Amino acid sequence: MLRAPENRTLIKRMMIKCADVSNPCRPLEQCIEWAARISEEYFSQTEEEKKLDLPVVMPAFDRNTCSIPKSQISFIDYFVTDMYDAWDDFVDLQELLQHLDNNFKYWKGLDERKLRGLRPPLEPK
Template identity: 85%
Template sequence: MIKYEDVSNPCRPLEQCIEWAARISEECFSQTEAVSALQTEEEKKLDLTVAMPAFDRNTCSIPKSQISFIDYFVTDMYHAWEDFVDLQELLQHLDNNFKYWKGLDEMKLRGI
């Protein structure tokens, strides 16, 4: 149950989903900028591929990261849990939010 709650953001109403995606992205950027800044800058100086582009604030696509998160972690987990609990409302939010992020991605938008 704790893990379900931990990854529940995409199952919330769209406004809350967007708000928390922004907060989580900012937290991720802030934490990784300090740690990876030197590594990333060194990679760029040496003309190497940046090893952690998902954490580069300048190139990260929040819609793509949300789509991946939903695809890899949330969808199957919530559908499995549905065998035990009625999650129709949460799954509807999940579907709506996935479509929102997909729409932004299709418009080539990187932000929220």
């Protein structure tokens, strides 16, 4: 069954797609770093579209109003969780799924505190 060309192609496509959306499955510090990078890319795109008077493709990524925690929660809910759950049935991904769960809780915690950035504010000394 796994040797059938169409199944091998499907497996390869699934691996590539999982790799493409894997940021929330990394350890927390790496997840935060990649969330910062992708957010900055999207903020810049939105600013460029506005500057050139083009239609804004991702209006949620306005630097002044965007909630990064909300965007990460939505991304995880919409793209990542179901795909990785399905992939876990095929390949053991317990460590990645644990990171995914921890990171989702991290973003949820920031969102519940109505924070829009990547990290909670530093505690006063």
